[in-house]
């Protein structure tokens with residue numbers, strides 16, 4: 449009787465409404481608000497869910513004691529994530545939020561056009577009501593950005609090439625890509641440590657300098673010219689740069705590009721956070737006059753089809769658009785097109801800086817000139833460490849001194865040295881002795897050559913060296929220059945000063 453009386457007075461509709469009302473009052477007084485971020489939103493995968501998962505992988509390693517591990521396709525590293533129904537607290541600009549990974553078994557009767565996972569997964573975000581605007585605005589943006597960064601870091605670099613000669617792939621892309629797994633890093637690169645750390649600092653300044661470039665009205669790009677004899681590590685340096693910054697590499701094969709407009713299309717299809725490389729620019733630029741001088745010698749300076757420095761970017765051939773010109777290329781590195789896409793690094797390499805047109809060397813074109821030279825003593829020590837695992841103390845002091853005495857005069861490239869070391873790597877002591885022998889032989893040969901040269905008074909090479917010294921000086925008007933220049937990296941913190949930008953290392 450009492451039950452039927454209760455039901456008469458409190459019908460189900462009334463009870464439901466009361467519960468709803470009570471719930472609302474509770475919510476009203478609760479200091480928190482909650483957001484559900486489900487894995488599948490209707491039929492689409494929720495981008496935000498994936499982003500949050502990645503984002504939490506960066507903080508989970510510190511906080512959580514139960515983690516789920518994943519390894520993505522094409523990735524060589526493992527990411528951590530929150531396990532099912534675990535939670536963690538994250539702090540952003542003094543705002544605390546709680547993330548919970550909620551996993552509920554899916555009702556098997558649910559009808560769907562496509563197979564759904566057996567579990568319903570989602571993240572529950574709890575934040576204080578007063579922080580609502582920060583959480584929904586800046587915090588979620590921050591989570592998305594961070595996730596993109598992590599995704600890029602976890603994925604292997606890609607090496608793009610345009611060797612298909614202008615044809616497009618099925619998705620209309622002119623670039624072909626392969627995973628890039630070059631093991632070269634700044635640690636393994638044999639060069640003067642001070643020079644190395646200056647380059648690393650410069651790269652970091654660039655990568656973190658978005659606001660600097662915005663403030664100064666400069667396009668967010670940077671150019672490096674690597675020059676030096678073959679086997680001194682120019683290509684290794686590019687790989688080290690890519691590995692250091694986590695950037696992809698676009699290896700631009702200029703011989704495969706036929707017109708300026710083709711070049712423009714190629715460069716427009718490059719993504720940000722990438723290094724665009726043109727190897728052996730002195731050979732590629734010879735193409736500029738292909739139309740007029742087929743089969744011409746690249747030593748002939750008059751063949752360079754370039755406008756005079758500072759004259760703008762057009763010349764007669766450019767207008768026709770049927771051949772590729774240096775001006776077309778420079779238009780992308782520092783002309784109007786340079787701001788198309790951001791965070792790009794251009795690297796040109798050459799074995800013969802003296803053959804480059806002054807247009808390429810003038811101030812503001814290539815921000816940093818890096819001389820990759822024959823092995824110095826400090827570079828040799830890095831090679832000994834890389835190939836033999838030898839520290840300075842592991843080599844006999846006397847032997848080390850002898851190496852130091854001959855290394856500069858031997859003018860041996862790191863590639864040559866590494867060959868000697870690899871050949872004898874099973875017998876380390878023999879490797880060092882043989883290296884010393886090889887260096888001495890080189891010194892003797894160089895001395896002999898020098899004697900012959902000095903007898904012949906002014907040889908062609910001398911002339912070239914003089915030219916080279918002049919050209920290296922030219923980017924900085926009146927600036928102290930020379931071949932083996934000291935780095936003049938007067939850098940403003942957090943960015944690059946426009947006037948002091950042209951550096952020669």
Ligand SMILES: Nc1ncnc2c1ncn2[C@@H]1O[C@H](COP(=O)(O)OP(=O)(O)OP(=O)(O)O)[C@@H](O)[C@H]1O
Nearest residue numbers: 636637638639677678679680681682683684862863
């Ligand atoms: N500075 C260096 N530090 C460490 N290894 C080096 C260095 N220079 C050369 N090597 C070794 O020599 C090999 C050839 O070097 P790399 O291809 O980088 O030379 P390069 O300057 O690009 O030559 P090229 O002008 O012919 O393209 C590399 O595989 C690397 O192992």
Ligand SMILES: [Mg+2]
Nearest residue numbers: 682683684727
């Ligand atoms: Mg190379």
